[in-house]
Amino acid sequence: LAAFRARARAAGISEATLHAALDGVQRREHAVRQDRNQPEFTRTLWEYLDSAISPQRVATGQQKLAELRSEFDAASAGYGVPAAVLAAVWGIESNYGRNYGDVPVFDALATLGFEGRREAWARAELMAALQIVQRGDIDHARMVGSWAGAMGQTQFLPSSYLAFAVDADGDGRRDIWASMADVLSSTANFLARSGWRADEPWGAEVRLPAAFDPARADADLRQDAAQWTAEGVTAIDGAPLPAMAEAAILQPAGARGPAFIVGRNFRSILRYNNSTSYALTVGLLSQRIAGGPPVQAAWPRELRALTWGELQVLQQGLNRRGFDSGAPDGQMGPATRRALRQYQRSLGMPADGYPTAELLERLRGEP
Numbered sequence: 108l109a110a111f112r113a114r115a116r117a118a119g120i121s122e123a124t125l126h127a128a129l130d131g132v133q134r135r136e137h138a139v140r141q142d143r144n145q146p147e148f149t150r151t152l153w154e155y156l157d158s159a160i161s162p163q164r165v166a167t168g169q170q171k172l173a174e175l176r177s178e179f180d181a182a183s184a185g186y187g188v189p190a191a192v193l194a195a196v197w198g199i200e201s202n203y204g205r206n207y208g209d210v211p212v213f214d215a216l217a218t219l220g221f222e223g224r225r226e227a228w229a230r231a232e233l234m235a236a237l238q239i240v241q242r243g244d245i246d247h248a249r250m251v252g253s254w255a256g257a258m259g260q261t262q263f264l265p266s267s268y269l270a271f272a273v274d275a276d277g278d279g280r281r282d283i284w285a286s287m288a289d290v291l292s293s294t295a296n297f298l299a300r301s302g303w304r305a306d307e308p309w310g311a312e313v314r315l316p317a318a319f320d321p322a323r324a325d326a327d328l329r330q331d332a333a334q335w336t337a338e339g340v341t342a343i344d345g346a347p348l349p350a351m352a353e354a355a356i357l358q359p360a361g362a363r364g365p366a367f368i369v370g371r372n373f374r375s376i377l378r379y380n381n382s383t384s385y386a387l388t389v390g391l392l393s394q395r396i397a398g399g400p401p402v403q404a405a406w407p408r409e410l411r412a413l414t415w416g417e418l419q420v421l422q423q424g425l426n427r428r429g430f431d432s433g434a435p436d437g438q439m440g441p442a443t444r445r446a447l448r449q450y451q452r453s454l455g456m457p458a459d460g461y462p463t464a465e466l467l468e469r470l471r472g473e474p
Contacts, residue, residue, distance in 0.1 A: 108132070108217065111230060120237045128240050128247040132217045135210060138254040142224055149414060152359050152384050153406035159199060159388045160395060168194045168396040171203050178288045181275065186295035187305030193291050195393035196298075196379065200262040207260050207284075208253040212236055216256045216265075232256050235265035244272070244281045251284075259283030261294045271297040301378040302371055307351050309376065309390035310369035312343040312403060315356070321459035322448055324358040324366065326383070327441075335368060343403045359387060361461025365404035413462050418443075421462055424470030425450055 112125055172179055172194050179190035194203075201207035216236060219229035236256070240247045252258035256265065263272065263283055272281035275292035282289045316339030332351040340356065342348055351370035358366050367387065376386040395401060413421065415437035422435035425446045430453075432446035444460035451458045451466070 108221075111220070111233070115234060115237055118234060120234075120241055124237055124241045128213050128237055129217070132211075133214050134222075135214050135218045135254065138210070138215050138218045139222055141254045142219055149412045151406075151408075151410065151412045152387070153364075153408060154412075155384060156388060156391065156402075160392045160401070164198050164202070164392065165395045167203055168198050168392065169398075171197070172396065175287050175291070178275075178291050181288065182291035182295040185275075185292060186299040186303070188295040188298045188303050189393065189397070191393040191397035192298070192309065192389065193294050194396050195389045196261055196294055196376075197290070198392060198396075199385070199388060201260045204260045204290075207251075207262065208257070209251050210254050211248075212250040212252050212256050212258055212265070213247060215252070215254055219256070229256070232265045235269050239265055239268060245284070249284060260287075260290045263293065263297075267297065268293075271300060297379060298372075298375050301375040303375045304371050307370055307372055308349050309372045309386075309393065310351075310367050311349055313348065313356065313366050313368045314341050314343050314345065314404075315366050316340065321358060321362040321457045322452075324356045324362075324459065326355050326357060326369075329353040329355050329370075332368065332370075340368065357383070357387070358459055358461075359383060360407055360410070361459040361463070362457040363407040363410070363461075365402050365406065410463055413464065413467060417464075417467055418462060421447075421467050421470055424467075424473070428470070428473070 108129060112129065115125060116122070168191075172190060179193060182188070182193055183190045197203055213233070213236060216229050216233040220226055220233050236250065239245065239250070250258060253262065257263065258265065258268065260283060268281070268283065271293055272283055273289060273292040273296050274281045275288035276286050278286070281293065283293050319339070330353070332348040332354045335354060335356065336348050340348060348368060351368065354368050354370040356366060357369055358364060373386050373390065376389050377383070380386070391402065418437045418439065419435040422432040422443055425432045425443070426435070428450065430446035430450045431442065433440070433442040439462060447462060447466070448458040448460040451460070454469070
């Protein structure tokens, strides 16, 4: 840490802060293992939603909304983000404050900064954590969170804290651990400054016309909701689509599963956590907390998730057949989805880009 300490001093971090925050840091083997680990087994989106949007989590979210009505209302009014969305983020990130981690942030980031896949990133976050302590927002001993350094009840990284945390209760500190006013307003500020539009919903479940091309269900194919309406897309109950600009259609379980229209607010949630499954879960949980319905269309529960190793085999098979999915990494990124759609078209199948065991077996069996 000696060289890092020197850089921190040059950046204006005091000796007192360095001593308090870094003298007692400990290597966290769990953080190294988690950072390096590539999980072999995965869950389908609907299995994840079953647990993330459980009846208990919905009921607790509604209860918390009632208990903290003034804090939720203030955050929502100040930043234009619905209270139910803030409750959903809180519920997913820490189960409404019940589990936001107990790993000292300085231990986690110092460990990852000097032995991990993302050393430069972790060192930058470590510097941001020092700035938080130096500013007096919180004592270093109270800075606890996940193995990756995410902190507080809605899991801000230190850099996000510096950029978006808010002192909503006026006590002179931005406390995302114990002050619910600060927690909710900070979360709302993050989403608002990430592009949240108060005049649009996060999205909605939709019904697609019979002749809809699954290849058009693509996050990068964006147009006004009015254009989707003109193409025959309706809300799941047959009502008109909500007004949304730059809206895309998603079929996260492929052509056999539900479909959703999402827009700019969905992409704001993605800036909080860049996972389509995460953003969809936030939107759907917020819908339930607000008293809305669950997903109406059936999930294709007969399908299973491919493992990381199976996705690598699928990618290798696509590449061998001239459908370029990039370097096999076991991840369903844009290149793999594009290659899989091309392969599905070559077979005369709906080009939804969804990886199934059936497609994997076809690729394994073909010369």
